[in-house]
Amino acid sequence: MKIKTLTSAIVLSGATLIALPSLAAETIKVGVLHSLSGTMAISETTLKDTVLMMVDDQNKKGGLLGKKLEAIVVDPASNWPLFAEKGRELLTKDKVDVIFGSWTSVSRKSVLPVLEELNGLMFYPVQYEGEESSKNVFYTGAAPNQQAIPAVDYLMNDLGVERFVLAGTDYVYPRTTNKILEAYLKAKGVAAKDIMINYTPFGHSDWQSIVSDVKKFGSEGKKTAVVSTINGDANIPFYKELGNQGISAEDIPVVAFSVGEEELSGLDTKPLVGHLAAWNYFQSVETPENEAFIKAWKAYTKNPKRVTNDPMEATYIGFKMWANAVTQAGTTDVDAVEQAMIGQKTPNLTGGIAVMNKNHHLSKPVLIGEIQDNGQFEVVWETDGVVAGDAWSDFLPGSKDLISDWTAPIKCGNYNTKTKTCSGQNY
Amino acid sequence: MALCCCLFGLFSLPSFAVESTSLDPLLADLVDAKISKMVPILDKIEKASDETVLPLFRTLLNGDLYYIKSTKQVVGQFDTNGETLYKDVFTGQAHPALTKRDVKKIRVNNTLRGYLRNAIARIQLTSKNSSVRESAVRELLSKLDDDTVDILERLYPHETNKKVKQAMGLALAMNTASQTQLAVSNRIAAIDTLADSLENDVRNLLTTLSNDENPAIQEASKAALDTIAQRANRFAFVDQLFFGLSLGSVLLLASIGLAITFGVMGVINMAHGEMIMLGAYTTYVVQLIMPNYIDYSIWVAIPAAFLVSGLMGVLIERLVIRHLHGRPLETLLATFGISLILQQLVRTIFSPLNRQVSTPSWMSGSWEINPVLSLTLNRLYILAFALLVFIALVIILKKTSLGLNVRAVSQNRNMAKAMGVKTNWVDAMTFGLGSGIAGIAGVALSQLTNVGPNLGQAYIIDSFMVVVFGGVGNLLGTLVAAFTLGIATKFLEPTTGAVLAAILVLVFIILFIQKRPKGLFPQKGRAAE
Numbered sequence: 001m002k003i004k005t006l007t008s009a010i011v012l013s014g015a016t017l018i019a020l021p022s023l024a025a026e027t028i029k030v031g032v033l034h035s036l037s038g039t040m041a042i043s044e045t046t047l048k049d050t051v052l053m054m055v056d057d058q059n060k061k062g063g064l065l066g067k068k069l070e071a072i073v074v075d076p077a078s079n080w081p082l083f084a085e086k087g088r089e090l091l092t093k094d095k096v097d098v099i100f101g102s103w104t105s106v107s108r109k110s111v112l113p114v115l116e117e118l119n120g121l122m123f124y125p126v127q128y129e130g131e132e133s134s135k136n137v138f139y140t141g142a143a144p145n146q147q148a149i150p151a152v153d154y155l156m157n158d159l160g161v162e163r164f165v166l167a168g169t170d171y172v173y174p175r176t177t178n179k180i181l182e183a184y185l186k187a188k189g190v191a192a193k194d195i196m197i198n199y200t201p202f203g204h205s206d207w208q209s210i211v212s213d214v215k216k217f218g219s220e221g222k223k224t225a226v227v228s229t230i231n232g233d234a235n236i237p238f239y240k241e242l243g244n245q246g247i248s249a250e251d252i253p254v255v256a257f258s259v260g261e262e263e264l265s266g267l268d269t270k271p272l273v274g275h276l277a278a279w280n281y282f283q284s285v286e287t288p289e290n291e292a293f294i295k296a297w298k299a300y301t302k303n304p305k306r307v308t309n310d311p312m313e314a315t316y317i318g319f320k321m322w323a324n325a326v327t328q329a330g331t332t333d334v335d336a337v338e339q340a341m342i343g344q345k346t347p348n349l350t351g352g353i354a355v356m357n358k359n360h361h362l363s364k365p366v367l368i369g370e371i372q373d374n375g376q377f378e379v380v381w382e383t384d385g386v387v388a389g390d391a392w393s394d395f396l397p398g399s400k401d402l403i404s405d406w407t408a409p410i411k412c413g414n415y416n417t418k419t420k421t422c423s424g425q426n427y
Numbered sequence: 428m429a430l431c432c433c434l435f436g437l438f439s440l441p442s443f444a445v446e447s448t449s450l451d452p453l454l455a456d457l458v459d460a461k462i463s464k465m466v467p468i469l470d471k472i473e474k475a476s477d478e479t480v481l482p483l484f485r486t487l488l489n490g491d492l493y494y495i496k497s498t499k500q501v502v503g504q505f506d507t508n509g510e511t512l513y514k515d516v517f518t519g520q521a522h523p524a525l526t527k528r529d530v531k532k533i534r535v536n537n538t539l540r541g542y543l544r545n546a547i548a549r550i551q552l553t554s555k556n557s558s559v560r561e562s563a564v565r566e567l568l569s570k571l572d573d574d575t576v577d578i579l580e581r582l583y584p585h586e587t588n589k590k591v592k593q594a595m596g597l598a599l600a601m602n603t604a605s606q607t608q609l610a611v612s613n614r615i616a617a618i619d620t621l622a623d624s625l626e627n628d629v630r631n632l633l634t635t636l637s638n639d640e641n642p643a644i645q646e647a648s649k650a651a652l653d654t655i656a657q658r659a660n661r662f663a664f665v666d667q668l669f670f671g672l673s674l675g676s677v678l679l680l681a682s683i684g685l686a687i688t689f690g691v692m693g694v695i696n697m698a699h700g701e702m703i704m705l706g707a708y709t710t711y712v713v714q715l716i717m718p719n720y721i722d723y724s725i726w727v728a729i730p731a732a733f734l735v736s737g738l739m740g741v742l743i744e745r746l747v748i749r750h751l752h753g754r755p756l757e758t759l760l761a762t763f764g765i766s767l768i769l770q771q772l773v774r775t776i777f778s779p780l781n782r783q784v785s786t787p788s789w790m791s792g793s794w795e796i797n798p799v800l801s802l803t804l805n806r807l808y809i810l811a812f813a814l815l816v817f818i819a820l821v822i823i824l825k826k827t828s829l830g831l832n833v834r835a836v837s838q839n840r841n842m843a844k845a846m847g848v849k850t851n852w853v854d855a856m857t858f859g860l861g862s863g864i865a866g867i868a869g870v871a872l873s874q875l876t877n878v879g880p881n882l883g884q885a886y887i888i889d890s891f892m893v894v895v896f897g898g899v900g901n902l903l904g905t906l907v908a909a910f911t912l913g914i915a916t917k918f919l920e921p922t923t924g925a926v927l928a929a930i931l932v933l934v935f936i937i938l939f940i941q942k943r944p945k946g947l948f949p950q951k952g953r954a955a956e
Binding site: 036037038039041042045159170198199200201203204205206208209210212213216219220221233236237240241243244245246248249250253267268273274370372373378380 | 462489490534536537540541544627630631632633634635663666667670673674677771774779780781783785786791792793795801803804805806875876877879881885917920921924925926929
């Protein structure tokens with residue numbers, strides 16, 4: 001008798017064991033490909049948590065298509081080739097339906113061939129240099145015309161800046177962005193001698209001579225500004241050195257494209273007050289959606305001091321749109337979702353509606369904020385309405401005639417409007 | 428005496444006329460105004476008032492001006508010992524009942540800050556303190572409008588302080604030089620006096636004037652610019668030398684501990700960078716413990732970091748390195764493993780994000796020698812500190828019994844053992860000393876760079892480079908190598924850019940090592956073989 005109950009118990013537990021995997025197969029898998037260690041961990045860990053919060057939230061609403069969502073987190077450790085490896089692992093081993101991931105352009109470029117080979121779907125939430133449009137990627141961060149160009153316009157028109165220092169970290173995003181900016185500035189009549197370009201390695205910490213050069217460059221009679229594409233934690237010693245050498249925001253303002261609330265939270269902001277940043281989102285913007293988002297984020301991280309930032313909003317918009325597209329398509333099949341994505345609309349956290357365009361880029365508003373002493377931004381300028389993201393810059397000779405359109409009949413990421421051909425590349 | 432009275436009469440009269448009530452409607456306007464409409468209101472406030480308005484402008488400039496939501500009364504926010512207090516900006520009377528919810532911040536932007544700085548300077552032109560007057564004049568050089576020039580012209584003849592008078596003269600000369608309706612000869616005379624100044628604003632003006640319609644003015648300003656450029660270049664050279672010395676001092680601090688563990692003991696310690704990192708995190712923890720005494724925190728952090736890193740060093744030596752004696756490859760791998768463990772440990776305890784270490788107020792800012800040459804204080808202190816640490820270490824090695832033992836063991840272990848030296852103990856102490864010094868370097872680096880788990884990684888390669896270049900086992904070599912590399916990098920950087928400069932230095936060292944494998948100062952004698 002006793003033995004019988006025992007065996008039945010074993011059989012029962014065995015049955016549950018067998019039942020478990022079949023239950024698991026009923027979930028929709030969301031891959032998270034963000035570095036949790038290494039130099040980019042500072043920025044990317046936050047995005048991993050954002051995706052997990054969104055998944056949690058969606059599950060509380062009952063999941064999607066009657067299934068629960070399941071997040072699968074991997075750590076590519078700020079190691080660019082590892083992004084390709086981990087991406088392949090997510091698509092082949094875990095068979096995820098969608099990936100949210102990448103921060104640096106070099107990591108995106110690394111995982112891109114894998115996505116196209118295995119027909120995966122990825123949402124990329126960070127501002128980037130453009131010059132790319134893949135069928136398998138949705139770019140929810142800003143393209144250069146949604147961040148860099150409006151920022152330079154603001155400097156020229158509102159602050160009367162005539163000389164520009166383009167300072168950046170030495171990799172693909174700053175180099176391409178600066179190339180676009182240089183062409184744009186020259187088209188606007190800025191002389192070559194009024195543009196200074198400077199690159200530094202990742203994690204550069206000795207800024208003395210560069211800041212001193214900037215100071216010299218700015219003391220030649222014309223109003224000067226620094227356009228900074230310096231990435232990651234190299235920003236902190238840079239701003240410190242600016243403060244130490246007595247360069248205030250009124251003399252030489254710095255407008256940054258990679259410094260947000262998260263980066264400022266690890267920093268004594270006194271010497272930075274008044275410097276600028278261009279983004280599509282600031283935590284300080286007061287809208288009901290933003291308030292709810294900040295509240296949810298603080299509750300999820302159990303930290304009342306946690307801040308929100310632009311790539312988080314981009315992740316938020318991307319996730320919402322994906323969820324809507326899956327519901328609309330009635331499946332998680334990549335091709336169906338990809339077509340359903342185009343034209344998706346989701347409210348921005350800063351007001352207005354974000355729209356996914358045919359080129360897989362968003363239409364979003366552009367904001368410029370001044371750094372305040374509490375680590376937040378005060379919006380000093382914004383575009384009227386939204387700006388459509390442009391995958392191929394109009395200011396580079398090589399990409400002037402290219403457009404991206406993933407709807408029939410063009411269905412091409414780099415369609416040449418002059419020759420009416422789609423180049424052989426996949427993107 | 429009469430002059431003095433006249434001055435006094437001129438500028439103290441309004442202060443009797445103005446009472447705070449007359450500002451109230453303007454302050455109410457200020458509270459209601461949009462940020463873009465605030466300048467005219469502030470202008471009216473400035474005109475209607477005197478130096479009593481300074482606290483208002485200063486609080487607004489610092490972004491500490493708030494208003495009470497219910498009464499729209501303006502108050503300043505003050506932080507005393509971590510507590511937020513609201514006080515009346517004019518009378519200093521506290522409003523203890525107010526909390527953050529009752530008040531709203533009056534926002535400022537760059538335009539307003541620029542305006543406020545000038546307004547404060549204009550008011551301060553009549554300050555009793557001559558250095559305040561002088562800096563006020565210098566502040567105003569960038570924006571010489573008619574009002575300012577009027578005030579300066581009125582004040583100039585009565586000014587008694589030589590320096591202030593000189594600055595005012597400069598401002599007036601700048602004004603004369605830029606007035607197109609004045610006689611050309613007057614303007615040229617003014618331009619000639621400007622050639623003595625290194626002020627930025629003077630150069631800005633002269634650059635504009637060198638495109639003047641009048642060819643004589645053009646020529647004079649070009650000549651003046653040349654004179655200024657020559658002097659400025661001399662100072663720029665000094666500046667660059669200082670940058671090089673400063674980078675050298677950082678390299679010295681980072682590598683000097685390694686010069687002991689690697690140089691003297693011959694242990695390839697890949698965890699050396701993590702010892703630096705531990706020192707930096709110790710600084711962070713010390714500042715967490717004493718948040719109200721940041722200015723003194725460094726003095727606590729230095730011994731604390733020495734102890735933390737030193738003890739960790741002893742621990743590593745006792746537990747791992749001791750057992751791998753004479754097997755360099757295995758030591759390398761084992762210490763590399765330790766470095767990864769330590770990084771992950773810090774990541775788990777403190778999070779992967781960078782930690783914020785504040786700079787004590789006495790280390791912030793710069794020492795302005797003249798308008799083109801200013802040395803940043805934190806770097807200056809670190810340079811001095813690096814030299815002090817170096818001297819202390821040399822004394823320890825040359826004058827103490829520990830130093831004697833260390834040198835004996837490093838020269839001939841067996842012989843030292845035979846003479847009764849406890850080699851085990853000496854090994855542990857040497858490793859502890861080297862690691863402790865690395866910890867101290869971490870305290871200094873926390874003032875310059877990010878305190879994060881990867882801090883050590885950024886310095887390990889540089890440290891090895893310095894030690895190998897200087898000659899393994901030679902402290903003086905480390906000193907010379909650190910400063911040579913620092914200065915070389917900083918003189919290359921302006922022409923080649925930071926990335927190429929680093930590559931060129933590396934290539935140079937590789938070539939140098941080919942020629943002289945034992946570095947700048949090779950060890951001599953049998954012990955070196």
